[in-house]
Amino acid sequence: MPRPPGHGPGFEVRRQKIIDTAAELFARQGYAATSVNDLGRAVGLAKGALYYYIDSKENLLIEIQSRVMAPLLSRAREIAALDADPLVRLRLLSESLLTIIFRRLDHIWVYEHDYRSLTGDYLQTLLGQRAEFERLVRGLLTKAMERGSFRAVDPHVATLQFLNLHNHTYQWVKPDGHWDAAYLSRAYCDTLLRGFGAPGAALPDVEEAAEAFKRDRPDLPLDPEAEWRSASVAS
Amino acid sequence: MPRPPGHGPGFEVRRQKIIDTAAELFARQGYAATSVNDLGRAVGLAKGALYYYIDSKENLLIEIQSRVMAPLLSRAREIAALDADPLVRLRLLSESLLTIIFRRLDHIWVYEHDYRSLTGDYLQTLLGQRAEFERLVRGLLTKAMERGSFRAVDPHVATLQFLNLHNHTYQWVKPDGHWDAAYLSRAYCDTLLRGFGAPGAALPDVEEAAEAFKRDRPDLPLDPEAEWRSASVAS
Amino acid sequence: MPRPPGHGPGFEVRRQKIIDTAAELFARQGYAATSVNDLGRAVGLAKGALYYYIDSKENLLIEIQSRVMAPLLSRAREIAALDADPLVRLRLLSESLLTIIFRRLDHIWVYEHDYRSLTGDYLQTLLGQRAEFERLVRGLLTKAMERGSFRAVDPHVATLQFLNLHNHTYQWVKPDGHWDAAYLSRAYCDTLLRGFGAPGAALPDVEEAAEAFKRDRPDLPLDPEAEWRSASVAS
Amino acid sequence: MPRPPGHGPGFEVRRQKIIDTAAELFARQGYAATSVNDLGRAVGLAKGALYYYIDSKENLLIEIQSRVMAPLLSRAREIAALDADPLVRLRLLSESLLTIIFRRLDHIWVYEHDYRSLTGDYLQTLLGQRAEFERLVRGLLTKAMERGSFRAVDPHVATLQFLNLHNHTYQWVKPDGHWDAAYLSRAYCDTLLRGFGAPGAALPDVEEAAEAFKRDRPDLPLDPEAEWRSASVAS
DNA sequence: CATGAATGAGCTTTCATTCAT
């Protein structure tokens, strides 16, 4: 997103801080119920000054959506491409998704709640990205069925169960509670893998395999460096 | 909810129509983003005339929430009190919940999305009712564990999985699609009962038992007569 | 004020009741802050039915003003024309004015407070009537000076003192308190007659003379029959 | 009343101008009958911009009431505490009150007419301040009776006469007429002191004594510097 | 006589956005 030329070094830092704060407010009060005034007060900047950093209120919403979508999709692509049992990949994908939810709960609230306030092109882009994520999940589930690990169920319905189970978590999770992403991911996958599992099939030790991957690549659930690289995600 | 005295016979009919329309608009655009003007245009009434039927915009939200909560909770209580295997009761509860979601998708959107726009007493009441529903689910899950049908898992986490799976459905379901509430309920419970099931336990034929109940009481998932009786739910 | 022809016998009764109630509400809440709805509720009539009896909200204000002005001015003319010492006539006029204030405090509130909400012709008429009342008072005061009962003071300023003293009473008087119109009138006139009195002049026993008049004509302060004859007052 | 931080130098000036204009409009049309739109038009500002300066319409009313009450009560306290004959103090208090009425006639209109539109805490505060003022007057009248300067009359009724006489002046006075506060005060006190005076008592030369005080303290009737300092009045 | 229903203008207030400085 190109800016007018000649910005000082602090520009981007402050800009990111503003988006952070916006996510917090939008999550707490809703996008429509949060005023630009509220945001200005929260970041300690007069309304006029805010517009030096942001283009519009809707643009903030877009940025927040991107911040969720970009790392999520980039990690999902990577995990789906791993050379590992589909069950293990599902387990890793689950933890990656839950990790983002735990780390940036407010962004997720906005992502889940207010994406329908978006209009025009960006909404289309976003829906496309959501569809891609869904396809990645479905691909793994289908592979597990083909291998005989899972019963033959409608892959679409199975995918939606996977997504329901994970995506609704933001509604009640508390980031500083006594559960973490790894714990919940294990519990969810326990249910799903058994639930989808073919009657006779002996499921591999998914947990151990996932552990091994995470030992090698601690950034696998969520890259901490590029965490909020809001670079647009090529679809 | 008694109205000021002296309203003609058409009053209540039109009033219900207005609430219906409001649910539709709120679902599509969000509560905060829908103006009373929009609603007036949609029902073909000037803004002023609208207020002849409604008390306030927030009151519409309350009515919509009640229309979801009242039948849901009343049915849930009844099902939980049935003399049947907890697994069967879970299956019936699942279908009841999904039936409401299918029948009044727009109400559910509002119910799930905009309950945080409520203020004051009613919000407290609503949260209390949601908590009661959650307790009913947890009670059945716990009983299934005590009987040895389910593995010993954290009942709280199990409850949340049940709710995640069902409650997120509104996000993608299409009421006129090729799935119905019974089909989805079967799929969800297939996953959950197997997923939670104790390794050696032979699960009973839940589907057949549930069918029997529904044959006897076709209104069990959702009473069609009193469907939207928005009578307040005694807590 | 001619009505559409063919009104039943109860019409005028109910109409008067409505004006009474309006005066009560206007006095309590102010003319602008009282809605036609409030009035309807107070008289137990739907808004639509009200307009069968009244022409408009402003018209109510006019009627209330008339109900004060008509008896006040009619009595004032009569008293001013009496064959009696000007001091006695002032005393009788004072009591007449205070009697109206006590009897219809709410009308007086409206009269004093909201006459400026009137527009057009009627406001002019009303101001003319107020001026006439003022002239009657001034006439009596002037006569008292000419006779040497009063010091020579600016008659205009003296008149305004008389009016200030009486007309502001509505602000704090309580009709069911332990003072009545006669008591206050005596107190006010005590102050005024002594205050205006010429240094050497021996003031007559005004109280006794006034008593005599009232014995003969108990209706002198305020005609109870024609009390609210809202017939328009010829100016 | 500190404003949100960071207002330019012109802010307070314009703010005061707006309150002035509001007083003018409220006086002419009444508080309830004056719209924020009217006010905006009168000060040449769009409705939205007005709210940059004011908090609410009711707040304007509060400020106007304060502008009357604060200087009035502060001066009244000071005068009541003077070491002088109660009659002289009454004379000074009278002139102080009339001076405020002359100087800010529109504020007084609002003060007298629309105080009942106030709600909540501020109304209570205001009524308390009005009661205090009344107590100060009554105190002086009582002292004059104790000294034998005045006849023994009901102090409450005497107080109300003092207040009626002065407070109703706003109804007809014209600030640019040929009378001023000093003239009217002299006339009113002439009437009251003689009217209340004990039969045999030789009243001191109140006018001369009052003149002496005013020569020493030209700001005694009304401090011109802090004239509209709307600082809250400690009760 | 009286009602329920409707309207359109107006109310107070908040909003996202702009811009000269």
Added chain:
DNA sequence: AATGAATGAAAGCTCATTCAT
């Protein structure tokens, strides 16, 4: 880089009034 000031549109809601029945 940031501010104070301004705008015009729109928000939720109330109002006086009308009228078919």
